[in-house]
Amino acid sequence: MPAKPEIHETIILGSGPAGLTAAIYAARSRCCPLLIHGGQPGGQLTTTTVIDNFPGFSQGIDGPQLMKEMEEQARRFGTRFVEGIVTRVELKKAPFKVWVDKEKFFCQTLIVATGAVPKMLGLANEWELYGRGVSVCATCDAFFYRDKEVVVVGGGDTAMEEAVFLTRFARQVTVVHRRDTLRATLPLQELARRNPKITFRWNALVEAILGDREQGVQGVRIRDRESGATEELACDGLFIAIGHTPNTSLFAGQLDMDSEGYLVTGKGTETNVPGVFAAGDVQDPDFRQAITAAGSGCMAALQAERYLETLPQEESP
Structure with missing residues (x-):
């Protein structure tokens, strides 16, 4: 009889400020969220030099260093990391399915923090x-x-x-x-x-x-x-200043998007699929700041935790 696959309570897609903040909050409130790095580990901030407007760093901090500190913080609280790029998702029903190449992961809640890239x-x-x-x-x-x-x-x-x-x-x-x-x-x-x-x-x-x-x-x-x-x-x-392209092609036909491809969220970070939340630049065409991304990552983790509290015992995929 094949072994029952592990169903993660929370999987987070993306390792920028939104994804890593979500991981920190999710790991502190429940056990061991899984974070999948994506194509640009650390997000857009890894390509910047000094960041002077992120609270708590009076002398500024290099973008890559800030993301390294956030990742280490998430690891300290028990976040597990997977290196790789998500190639497919299936969000029709829970548990949700996420593929990294040919490896398949299951989760009860999903936080999409895949960001956007500047044109x-x-x-x-x-x-x-x-x-x-x-x-x-x-x-x-x-x-x-x-x-x-x-x-x-x-x-x-x-x-x-x-x-x-x-x-x-x-x-x-x-x-x-x-x-x-x-x-x-x-x-x-x-x-x-x-x-x-x-x-x-x-x-x-x-x-x-x-x-x-x-x-x-x-x-x-x-x-x-x-x-x-x-x-x-x-x-x-x-x-x-010619625009951004949100990294949302994976979710076409599954999650609601606006005309530019940004994920549409309702209350807080909720998407149209219960149990799926979106945080950071992937759903924010207006502000696109590290601190606002981090804030929405916090919101997504808290909303995912509240959603998990409403679920019955986990089901098999």
């Missing part, structure tokens, strides 16, 4: 200079550009919000947009247009980032889409 420009050195002048988050990094000149790429709400926020610190903000009209809502357009620190370069593309890892971003080369003429524009930072 980039596709330039050769953009990742090399990420955190060294290239950024996708003004709220995170604007402080470092006090009295400096920066470029923002994009024409939607996010780009206008980033540009306006940057004017609190930067001396000059240049918005480079590939069209001659903005996609942002009218109030945000007007707010940006009225700001004396913001200038616009219309029908233009950033086709190269000037700089290296030692010196950081020194400027960008932009190309006029109509004339084809190119020009080098000196700047100290490049903020790419």
Whole structure:
């Protein structure tokens, strides 16, 4: 007779701030949640340098170090970790099924914290200079550009919000947009247009980032889409604000999503499937901060615990 497979009370997908915070809370309240790392262990923060706005670190902390500390904390409370990428999930009924390659795991509750990835420009050195002048988050990094000149790429709400926020610190903000009209809502357009620190370069593309890892971003080369003429524009930072892609393709047809692919949550972190919760950037198109991701990870773990309390004895798959 085959051995009865183990049914985990909670499986967590993702090891960024949301996933690791969920693991810490779940491990402290119940025994041994299982966390599956995913394709980018530690999440987006592992690609950043100093984080100055995460509470508790008065002198700042490197992104990879923060994630290492959070993982060690989760391990200390009994979280078990699996290295690998989830290739399939089945959420029709509990226990839910999660595949990592050919290995199958079962769980009574699932916390989805798979995050989102920023849309980039596709330039050769953009990742090399990420955190060294290239950024996708003004709220995170604007402080470092006090009295400096920066470029923002994009024409939607996010780009206008980033540009306006940057004017609190930067001396000059240049918005480079590939069209001659903005996609942002009218109030945000007007707010940006009225700001004396913001200038616009219309029908233009950033086709190269000037700089290296030692010196950081020194400027960008932009190309006029109509004339084809190119020009080098000196700047100290490049903020790419053309959107994010949530990592939700696994859940298509099983969990409700909005038009952009973000998971839709109701009360707190609840999805449309009872026992499945979503936390962090995978369900947050607006804030995308480490601290808000961590907070929603806490909420997901607490809601998963309350859900588990309502269940009868575990069933066999």
